[in-house]
Amino acid sequence: MSTLENGVIRSPAVHAPGERQITFGQAILEAITEEMARDGSVFIIGEDVAEAGSVFKVLVGLLDQFGSERVIDSPISEAGIAGIGVGAAITGMRPIVDIMFGDFTTLVMDQLVNQAAKTHYMSGGKLKVPMVLRTTLGASRRSAAQHSQSLHALFSHIPGLKVAMPATPYDAKGLMKSAIRDDNPVVIFEDKMLYQERGPVPEREYTLPLGQADVKRAGDDLTIVATSSMVYVALEAADNLASVGISAEVIDPRTTNPLDTEALVNSAKKTSRALIIDEGYQQYGVTGEFASVIADGAFYYLDAPVKRIGAMNVPVPFSPVMEDLTIPTAEYVVETAKALCG
Amino acid sequence: MSETNDTKPNATELDAEHWLQAYEQMAKIRAFEEAANELYTSARMPGIAHLYIGEEAIAVGICEALRQDDYITSTHRGHGHCLAKGAALDKMFAELLGKEAGYCRGKGGSMHIADQETGNLGANGIVGGSAGIATGAGMSIKLRGTDQVAVCFFGDGALGQGLLYESMNMAQLWKLPVIYVCENNQYGEYTHNSKTAAGSMVGRAAGFGVHAQAIDGQDIRTVHATARLVIDRARKGGGPAFLVCNTYRFHGHHVGDIDRPYRTREEEAEWAKRDPLKLLEDWLVKSKQAESDVFERIQQDVKSDVENAVNYALEASFPSESEVDRHVYA
Numbered sequence: 001m002s003t004l005e006n007g008v009i010r011s012p013a014v015h016a017p018g019e020r021q022i023t024f025g026q027a028i029l030e031a032i033t034e035e036m037a038r039d040g041s042v043f044i045i046g047e048d049v050a051e052a053g054s055v056f057k058v059l060v061g062l063l064d065q066f067g068s069e070r071v072i073d074s075p076i077s078e079a080g081i082a083g084i085g086v087g088a089a090i091t092g093m094r095p096i097v098d099i100m101f102g103d104f105t106t107l108v109m110d111q112l113v114n115q116a117a118k119t120h121y122m123s124g125g126k127l128k129v130p131m132v133l134r135t136t137l138g139a140s141r142r143s144a145a146q147h148s149q150s151l152h153a154l155f156s157h158i159p160g161l162k163v164a165m166p167a168t169p170y171d172a173k174g175l176m177k178s179a180i181r182d183d184n185p186v187v188i189f190e191d192k193m194l195y196q197e198r199g200p201v202p203e204r205e206y207t208l209p210l211g212q213a214d215v216k217r218a219g220d221d222l223t224i225v226a227t228s229s230m231v232y233v234a235l236e237a238a239d240n241l242a243s244v245g246i247s248a249e250v251i252d253p254r255t256t257n258p259l260d261t262e263a264l265v266n267s268a269k270k271t272s273r274a275l276i277i278d279e280g281y282q283q284y285g286v287t288g289e290f291a292s293v294i295a296d297g298a299f300y301y302l303d304a305p306v307k308r309i310g311a312m313n314v315p316v317p318f319s320p321v322m323e324d325l326t327i328p329t330a331e332y333v334v335e336t337a338k339a340l341c342g
Numbered sequence: 343m344s345e346t347n348d349t350k351p352n353a354t355e356l357d358a359e360h361w362l363q364a365y366e367q368m369a370k371i372r373a374f375e376e377a378a379n380e381l382y383t384s385a386r387m388p389g390i391a392h393l394y395i396g397e398e399a400i401a402v403g404i405c406e407a408l409r410q411d412d413y414i415t416s417t418h419r420g421h422g423h424c425l426a427k428g429a430a431l432d433k434m435f436a437e438l439l440g441k442e443a444g445y446c447r448g449k450g451g452s453m454h455i456a457d458q459e460t461g462n463l464g465a466n467g468i469v470g471g472s473a474g475i476a477t478g479a480g481m482s483i484k485l486r487g488t489d490q491v492a493v494c495f496f497g498d499g500a501l502g503q504g505l506l507y508e509s510m511n512m513a514q515l516w517k518l519p520v521i522y523v524c525e526n527n528q529y530g531e532y533t534h535n536s537k538t539a540a541g542s543m544v545g546r547a548a549g550f551g552v553h554a555q556a557i558d559g560q561d562i563r564t565v566h567a568t569a570r571l572v573i574d575r576a577r578k579g580g581g582p583a584f585l586v587c588n589t590y591r592f593h594g595h596h597v598g599d600i601d602r603p604y605r606t607r608e609e610e611a612e613w614a615k616r617d618p619l620k621l622l623e624d625w626l627v628k629s630k631q632a633e634s635d636v637f638e639r640i641q642q643d644v645k646s647d648v649e650n651a652v653n654y655a656l657e658a659s660f661p662s663e664s665e666v667d668r669h670v671y672a
Contacts, residue, residue: 084478088485095478111471120672121669125447125672184671
C-alpha cells in the first residue's frame with residue numbers, strides 16, 4: 001500500500017512538508033494516551049489490552065503509563081465489558097471498550113443497540129453514554145469467516161450510535177480523540193491491515209469532527225466514495241484511471257453515522273458519476289445508503305446510475321485464492337469506473 | 343453458602359417510626375400499581391405495564407438501606423424500584439401516560455423510567471439487560487474512589503441470561519460494590535422457573551465466590567436486615583453479593599394477563615397469605631409497636647396521593663411533535 005502514500009499526503013493545508021510520519025497503530029495509541037493523560041475519567045477495558053498491549057500490539061506501553069486500574073485486562077466476556085462500559089459511562093466515566101475482532105461485536109449487540117444507543121433518548125435526555133467501542137474490520141489476513149468481517153453497517157443502522165472508520169494515521173488519531181470526547185456511544189472500526197501503514201501526523205494537538213468527509217484526491221470526471229482501507233484501493237484505481245484520462249475524485253466519509261451527505265452530493269454533482277467502495281458485505285451495506293444519498297441529492301446532475309462495490313455476499317473464505325475474490329480490488333474498481341465513464 | 347437464610351433479621355435495627363415509613367412506601371407502591379392497572383383496564387394508558395404487587399418488600403427493604411447517591415438498575419417490572427428509590431408519583435404516572443411531564447418526557451414509558459437524581463440508572467426492557475450496567479456503575483464507583491453501592495434488580499427469568507454471569511464474574515474478580523438482587527417471583531412470563539432454571543440459584547453466584555444467599559422476600563425485616571449487611575460490606579470494599587429473594591407476582595405477567603392459566607388459584611391463595619404489607623402490619627401490631635388503625639390511615643393517605651398524581655398525569659400535556667427527534671444524540 002506504500003505506493004499510495006502520495007495519494008494520502010495531499011493537502012498542504014493539513015500536512016506540512018517533512019512532517020513526522022507514524023503508523024496507524026501508533027496514531028491510535030497516541031490518541032488514547034493523550035486523552036487518558038488529559039482526562040482521568042478515561043479508561044480502557046478489553047481482552048489482552050494491558051499486559052499484552054492488545055493482540056495487534058497497538059497498546060504496548062499503555063499499561064506502564066497508566067497502571068492496571070485504568071488499563072484493564074478483562075475476561076473473554078464481550079457483552080459483559082460492553083455493559084460495564086455503558087454503566088461506567090452513565091455514571092461519570094469515559095470508557096473505551098476494546099473488542100479485538102469486529103466479528104465479536106455480534107456478542108455485544110444488546111448492550112450497544114438496546115442499551116448504549118437508547119439510554120439518552122429513553123431517559124428524555126437525562127442520561128448520557130460517553131463511551132467508545134474500538135474494534136477492527138477487514139479481510140485478507142487469511143483468518144476465515146469469523147475473524148475477517150466488516151460489520152460497520154450493522155451499527156451505522158442504529159440511531160443513537162456514531163460510527164467512525166478512519167483510513168489514515170492522521171484520521172485515526174483525530175477521530176479517536178473526538179470519539180473519546182464525544183458524549184455519545186461511538187464505535188470506531190480500525191482495519192487491522194492498516195496498523196503498519198505510515199502517514200503524516202502532526203505533533204500538535206488536533207481533533208477531527210465526527211461527520212466531516214475528507215477529499216482524499218480531487219478529480220473531475222468521477223466520484224469514488226471509499227471507506228477505511230478501501231480508500232487505498234480507490235486511490236490506486238484513481239492513479240490507474242488518470243493514465244487513461246479519467247480524473248477521479250476520492251471522497252472518504254470518515255464516519256458513516258453521522259454521514260457528511262453534503263460532501264458526497266456536492267462531489268457527485270461536480271463529476272456527474274459516482275462509484276462507492278466499501279469492505280462490508282454489499283447487500284444492505286453502507287454502500288446502499290451512500291448511493292441513495294447521492295441518487296436523491298444529485299439526481300439531475302448524474303450521467304449514469306450510481307454504482308457500488310462491496311465485499312462479495314459470502315462468508316469470508318479461508319483459502320487465499322478464494323478470500324482475495326471477495327474484497328474489492330483496484331483492478332475491478334478501474335474496470336467498473338471505465339464502464340461508468342464510457 | 344446455603345439456600346437458607348443465614349442472616350438473622352434484627353428487628354431492633356429500625357424503630358417503629360421507620361418501619362411505618364417502610365410500610366407507607368410499600369403501600370404507596372401497591373396503590374400506584376393498582377391505579378396503573380385501573381388506567382389500563384379503563385383504556386386510559388397506552389401500552390401495558392408489569393405490576394410489582396406482592397413483591398414490595400424487596401424494593402423497599404433494599405432501597406431503605408441505600409443512600410440517595412447509591413445506584414439502582416431496574417427491570418420491566420420496575421415501578422416499585424423507582425418509587426422505593428425516591429421517584430415522585432406524579433412524574434411516574436405522567437411517564438406511564440406518555441406525557442411530557444414524565445420522568446423521560448414520555449419517551450421511555452413504563453419499562454424505561456430513569457431518574458438520575460435518585461440514582462435510578464433506568465428500568466430495562468431486556469431481561470437481565472442491566473446486569474452489565476450495574477456492574478459498570480460498580481466499576482465507575484471503584485475508579486472514582488467513592489463509597490457508593492450499585493444494586494442490580496432482576497427477576498428469576500434473568501437467570502437464563504449469560505450477561506449476568508459474565509458480570510458477576512468480573513464484579514467478584516475486581517471486588518466491585520454491586521448487589522445482585524434476584525426477585526424470584528417463580529415465573530418468567532408464563533413459565534415456572536422449575537422448567538427454566540436447573541440446579542441451585544444461589545449456587546450460580548457462589549460458584550464465582552460471590553457472597554450468595556436466599557431469603558424470604560415477603561418479609562421486609564429479613565430483606566432489610568440482609569440488605570444492610572451486604573450493602574455495608576460492599577461499601578467497605580468487601581465486594582459483590584447475590585440475594586435470591588423468594589417472592590410471588592400476585593398479578594399476571596402484565597396487566598393484560600388476567601386468566602393466568604399457567605398457575606392455580608390455590609397456589610395464588612397460598613402466597614396471598616404471605617402479603618408483605620400484611621406481614622409487617624401483623625408484626626408491628628403483635629409487638630405492640632403500632633395500633634391497627636394506623637395502617638388504614640396510611641392506606642388512605644397514599645391512595646389520596648396516588649389519586650392526585652393520576653389526575654395530574656391525566657391533565658398533563660403530551661409532548662409536542664418536535665420532541666420526537668430530540669435526544670437521539672447528546
